[in-house]
Amino acid sequence: MRRFGLILFISLIIVSAAAAAASAAFSFYIGGQKVELATSLVVNGNILIPASVLQDYMAAEVETDLDPGKLTIIFPTHTIEMQTGSREVQVNGEEQIMDVAPQVKDGEIMIPLRFVVDLLGLRLSFDARQAILYITLSDELADWVAARAEGDTSSVQLPDFLDPEASQTLGNPVLKEIVFMGGPRSRVFIDIDGFAAYESFLLTNPDRMVIDLTGVEWDGPFPTQDVNDTIVRQIRSDRFDQRTIRIVFDLNRATDYEIHRWPNGGLEIEFNYQIGQIGYYRDEDQNPRIWFEANEQPMFSVQLLPSPMRLVMDFHSTTLIDGAKELQVGDPPLRTVRISQNTPSVTRMVLDLDGPMVPIEVEEINGRYEIILFEGTEEEYRAKLEQEAPKPVEPEILIPSDLEIDDSLPLAHRIIVVDAGHGGSDPGTIGYVLGVFEKDVVLPISLELGRLLEEQGAVVVYTRTDDRYVSYFDRVAVANMVNAEIFISVHANSYEGTAAKGIETLYNPLYLENFRLAQAVQSELVQSLNAVNRGVRPRTDLHVLNNVKMPAVLVEVGFLSHPEEEEMLIDPEYQKMIAEGLLNGV
Incomplete structure (x- = not known):
């Protein structure tokens, strides 16, 4: 049985840039300049902005003709020709397809922001806490913008991928x-x-x-x-x-x-994840449980709605295999359970209620997932937990008060939690060839990383220093109790087959600091190991990343399913190189 932890009822709602744009409740910055955005538009999750923004803030030449709806955008490297109502676009004379078509709003031609950002190789990020959308300009494009503002672009040196002459000889991607x-x-x-x-x-x-x-x-x-x-x-x-x-x-x-x-x-x-049969029963402790078949636990969000009272659970990135169905339960306060495909990517389960219920935990039992329900509100459940909870461990126990640290060191007195994934009865993934346990690989890497951090003056707190099981809750609790400044969780990866390899770093996209930490760690680690760069990946379904209160990343340092990487990951010298790369990222 696997336990997936407490479900925080409200915190599962995902905040996105598109949602903020739809409500016009966001700020927009390009290259450090605040954009005065008179209007914006969201179509199928894509943010559209006035084409004039590119002229005002990115030094593009923009030519518009509203009558036929034609638009030409000229950058030093790209000439982009669009037509309102058409997803087809000409880029340097070559046809491409956009996710959405340009539209006219308030006398402006609105263009898909993501397409332009990707085309120019820029970075788009969203700070959900402050509702701020950022475009970070490359150094070369920033120089071009500054030079255009001064009226002299002759001294701007464009790299090969931005040089119009060089770009003509680069050829198509392969x-x-x-x-x-x-x-x-x-x-x-x-x-x-x-x-x-x-x-x-x-x-x-x-x-x-x-x-x-x-x-x-x-x-x-x-x-x-x-x-x-x-x-x-x-x-x-x-x-x-x-x-x-x-x-x-x-x-x-x-x-x-x-x-x-x-x-x-x-x-x-x-x-999509695949969802099959569903059912309901009460366990031996009389806890109501909803179960469902799935090939893996999907992320889901929860709403308790009144008039009539019902609990709505949306399972994201899922497909309902056998079609809509309804269970007549008749076990107060639960009357019926309904499930259907709400959108192509969301399966919706609705519990019709006579009184409040909230999900509190998910377990995997015999190949199916069981959602344990509490008969009451979220506030009532929290009060019950507080009443039953043992006295918490004081943070002072975890960090010695007599530590002597050289104040001149670069990380002096910075509290960093190093989390070696899995442990004890939880081996993690297992290597295909040598049968190496993930828990045995990540522990020495984590201990070496901690040693290197301490050499730089950091106060290192470990979630484990030996082969023992530590729950998700305890890992989060330790990090939050000591008021850590950074949380780094070390893991190894695996996929079916033996082809996949490389490094990837996972982060919670709700906070910009997580993205910045992930970028730094990923970049330094790939450079240190000369490894395949699988990039940084936003994840909103990982308990530790969702619930720690500081910048946090989960680093997948290689694939135990790849024979060469499995052998490398048990090499002590390679483990030290990984630790050094992680240190450099911090």
Whole structure:
């Protein structure tokens, strides 16, 4: 049985930049300048801004003609031609496809912000606490903006990828490989050595998902991959027309998906979690439980709604396999349980109630997930916990008061929590070839990292220093009790098959500080190890990252499923290199 921890009723609601934009309750900065945004628009989760913003804050030349709805945007490296109502766009004469089409609002042509940011290789980030949207300009583009403001661009040196003459000789990006990584979401990596425009869609009879890559070279077609996974049956690829490569995923059943761009090129596809049968019962302690079948626990958000009273649980990135259904329960205060596909990516479960109930914990038992319910409100449950809770451990016990630290050291007196993942009865992932336990790899790395941090003057608090089990709750409690400034959780990765390898860093996207820490750690670690850069990945479903009160990252230092990386990860010298890379990131 796996326990997934307390569900904080309200804190599961995800704040996004698009939601803030939709309510016009956000601030917008480009290159450190606050943008006076008269109007904005959100279409299918995409933020659209006036094209004039690019002229005013990014030194672009913008030519508009509202009557036919034509728009031309000229940067030093790119000429972009758009048409309102059309997702097709010309970039330096080459056709690409945008997620949404430009629109006219209040006499302005509104353009998709994400497309321009990705095209120019810039970084877009959102600080949810302050509702601030940032675009960070590259040094070269910032110099160009400054030079345009002064009226002299002759001294601006553009790198090759921004040099118009050099860019003409760089050629199209190359499709190198299609890698099935597996896992509960049947992840697939399309290895492309640069930015590629794409369009994706679902087809039926038979069920399949299609990705069309535009302006991409390859040496294909690749051989058909017979995957025979829970979701994906096989993967096929071929040239659709002169400019388009088509990749087809034959599916066992229709399901939605998400596509993520990797920082150095390439696309990663994640198909939905699959939800099957549901049921209800009371356990031996008379706790009401809702159970559901799934190939992995999905993230879900919760709302308790009045008039009529009902508990709504939205399971994100999920597909309901067997269609909508309703259970007649008749166990007060629960009357019925209804489940259906609310949107292509959200399965909604509704509990019709005669009195309040809230979910408090999730357990995995015999291959299914069980949500334990409390008969009462969240406030009543918190009061019950406080009444039953033992006296908390004082933080002073965890940090010696007589530590002597050289104040001149760079990390003097900074409190940092180092969290070695798993431990004791929880081995974590297991290596495919040597059978190495994740818990045995990450502990020496964590101890070495702590030693290096202490040499730099930091006060290091470990969640474990030996092979013992530590719950998610205790890891979070330790970090919060000592008022740590940084939380670093060390883990090793795994996927079905042996192809996936490299480093990735996970962070909670609700706070900008998490993103900055993740970027720094990922960059230094990849550089120290000369490893494959899998980038930083936002995650909102990890208990430790969701509940610590300081900047936090979870670092996947390599793949135990990859034979070479498994062998490297048990090498003490390589473990020291990992620790040094993590130190440099901090």
